[in-house]
Amino acid sequence: MKNFGVWISIFSVLSWIYTFDLGIGNGLKIKLSEALATGDKGLAKKYISTSYALISGISLLFLLIGVSGTFLFDFSSGLNISFLSNDYLQKIIVLCLVFTLINFVLGLYKQIFCALQKSFMNDFVNVIFQAVVILLLISSPKGSGTLFSISTIFGSATLIISVGFTFYIFKKYKSIRPDFKSIDLGKVKDIGGLGMMFFIIQVSMIIILTTDNLIITKLFGPEHVTIYNMPLKIFQGVIVFWAVISTPITPLFTDAYIKKDYLWINSAILKLNKIFILVIIVVFFIVLFGDEILYLWLRKDFDYPKYMFLFFGVFVILRVYGDLYMSFLNAIGKIKIQLYLYLFGALINIPLSIYFGKNLDLGSSGVILATCVSLFLLAIIMPIQAYIELKKMKTGF
16 A cells, blocks of 8 residues: 555656646647648748757756756655665656656657647557556566556656657658757747746646645655545546547637637637536536445445545536636637746645645645645636637737
């Protein structure tokens, strides 16, 4: 139970970091979508080439700093994982850091798929990734299920997938294939301006959405992480469902915004709201019967903390509703207010998690409650900003 809790804590951070791209990927997605919408393949190639050069340089710098810093921190005592040596944990962190930074560079293909309006390919990639992980786990020697070997398997699977699909995308779309001659330092500001804001947002999201397991490990022990993640797995199904629907729409919003197609954007947002009503119904059902669903799945009773299912339900509703409008605002580059709100949420998340969990004696339920509070303003203000932008489009001001 303890080792599994440690792995969940590490994997939850890795899962988000593997989607993390220093903000450059989001900047590239928006600028590339604009270039492709106007049919300017030369400009598109410059944006892609410059993005690869920029993220490669930053990743190399992060590697030097990260590896050096890792050996200065005592992870064993710092994360309350006394049954694993600090040397062993440091090796795992360095390994994960190397794989992560390689993925920063090679993972840009996902944003290119989005800009090409082929986001469904990223869903296909996720299926292939799961298959490769299972294949590597099955083929690994018996007794090799250590944290280090599992980290190697997940990192290797990501590397194999990223190399394969990067090769595929540029073999198929040769007109936008990056090269050294197309690197244009003048485009760094275009990509990096938006990219820096997205980078701050991504860091804030990691603090809000991935520190829960680390906080629970520190406050209550890794065995509580396992209990916490059982209800989370059910609710994550709703979030994944929403991501499958909303992710492909972002580049379409960019395309429609450039073409000033107000009616299409308004219609798309109305349809997303109708789907959101379905999400609320599903979440309500899970909150009421989540305990029974988990028993049918696991065939074992667990003592879940009070209010856990309720707080997870609120978390999903807040996150999905905010994301509904952020997908539009991100697509048109209106992210400054979102940046401030995420920063605020990141600043209050850890103190509130400790206060609710420890001081109010809510346990791990208090940690997810703190996440809800951190996301609350985003779910309120993002819809207001989106409708203001839509009104500007409609009236021409």
